Amino acid sequence: MKGTYQLDHLQYLENEAIHVLREVAAEFERPCILFSGGKDSICLLRLAEKAFRPSPIPMPLLNVDTGHHFPELNEFRDRRARELGARLIVRKVEDAIARGIAVPAPGEVSRNRLQIPTLLAAIEEFRFDACVGGARRDEEKSRAKERFFSFRDAFGQWDPRNQRPEVWNLYNTRVNPGEHMRVFPLSNWTELDVWEYIRKEKLEVPRIYFSHRRLCVRRQGQWLAVNEFLPPQPGEEVRELRVRVRTIGDIISTGMIESPADSLDDIIAEVAAARVTERGARADDRTGDAAMEDRKRLGYF
């Protein structure tokens, strides 16, 4: 919108996110960016490139590998970090279990809860004082009350009833030793904004976001990808479908949606017309009305 001195919605969100990223670089000693290879963190990385260019991104990338990631995602993650010349730190839930940092409950298959101690151990190991993540407020109800700079105490806990007021764009970034901050530059972005930005910036995303044929098993009202961790049980319906993912969690809990969308334009049209939220397709968020709030209090990202 040259000549009118007005920003459209994507430009507004981009400028806001860049401001937040630069505030992190300027005010923290040891920040990192949480990078999973998912669509939100892909946008985050692009924004970080823009915030600091022509300098390289002045912080390492961190990923907690649950061991249940889609292989396509890890491949993409590693390649993207290499292209950027960024330092990528991966910490595995598997190793955290072996070292007794994360302890699975008897019969616990999901790695969702076990990511938390793994992440907190990585924060301690590298003495990170800020972790920048791609979470958005529109994802989930308890995230709607999240700050751009979200304080975590020495146990990594979030206290939703005692958050620092966040006024204007004046962010209180101060933490004491052992405490840290989670920072969410995409707080004000919606799912549609993310896809529109990916299209505008011509960003590459993992293929599993686009329609492909895959063997799926019907479980608890959704289609899950058949894989080594998730063998179909006798009597379960298994079909090969044209599917894509809308949001990526672990391979054992990410619902595949039937979709012919195989281009960014198709995805944007599909998201714009969608009648269920993105996280409606994730079994981990459906355990209870307050499922996310409970996990966030404990240090989830």
Place this chain on the structure above:
Amino acid sequence: MSTHTRPVEILRFNTCGSVDDGKSTLIGRLLYDSKNLMEDQLEALQRSADLTGGGQVNLANITDGLRAEREQGITIDVAYRYFATPRRRFIVADTPGHVQYTRNMVTGASTANLSVVLVDARQGVTEQTRRHACIAALLGIPHIVFAVNKMDLVEWSERRFLAIRAEIEAFLPKLDAFRDVKFIPISALHGDNVVDPSPRTPWYEGPTLLRHLETVHIASDWNLTALRFPVQWVNRPHRPTDSALHDFRGFSGQLAGGIVRTGQWVLVLPSGWKTTVREIWTPEGIEAEAFCPQSVTLVLEHDLDISRGDMIVSPDQLPGMSQEIQGRVCWMHPKPLIAGRKFLLKHTTQTVQAVVTSLESRLDIATFEAEPGPSELGLNDIGEVRLRTSRPLIYDGYGFNRMTGSFILIEPGTNATVAAGMLRSPSEPARLEYTDFAI
């Protein structure tokens, strides 16, 4: 194929009202009627209606996200909601209306273009209505809407609506703040005049709430008159092998006011050096100009020692520069403010030490009267204070520029954000020891 052809702007608004005025219901209604609610959200609502609501779907449950809120039926913290129409994107700050939650309202209002103040048609103007209008005025929100809600409970009476409107119009001049004011008769519960015009208010000829939100003119809400560029981060690539970048030194930050153009003379404060702008790196590449609120990196003609907290300004419109400042604060902490207390003060990109030298007055936000010489300011009090800072602030009055006129106070040790502050206009523009050209 593109889903839109024309640029879509973002409008940020907050909703405020007393506990039972129906704020959350209104937001639920806006989302529901503009088809921004999803099936799984509706299902979750239905589930909680069956569990706790005796089968009645409660639109307020869409926004009340924390468990304690659903249990107590109240909104505790500022919740942000997003919805879109083909014309605009909306960011809604749902701010609680209890007396003790002024700090949340200030939080939600600080970034808003527009405030929606809910008034219960049965109760009429209450002390809370005046408080909400007062806070919106103090925070410099340009646009305000009084949504007179629960019109269904007063038989859609035009007389009732006009009486409420007259009462509000009687006190608005005292606030002397808003660029435009709208009054809209609605029923959030039933949806009248929220998204669709109501057949029950034939006497009302104005827009529905959503229509107004979609069309109110917000392009001039940013200050584009005086260049203000607080330096946020110094960009030095440190790449000795890359000859193009070897000497690169840029100053990154978000334009807090005005327009910057390549070739233009600028002044660096507090040093007073003058130089010209050589390059402007915007998120979209190198451009000849950039404007507030863009995040950019400036390359200057001369190699100057500039660091975070300095401000680049236009030489013909200088901000104030002083260690003695005065402003209004909203006190946000249970431990009261008394004169003599020391804090960290964050203003633009600079954090300095500050001592509160005196409490000038406390504002009664229901009567708009200032009570002089209070002994302390308690949680949710708004008052006028004087401060002395360890280094000069480079600032404007809040009424002139929200970004260079605002600050926060942080308590050392706990690091709690204890106050949001709005500065009085400086008594004089920055006086410079020397204004030599650089080199």
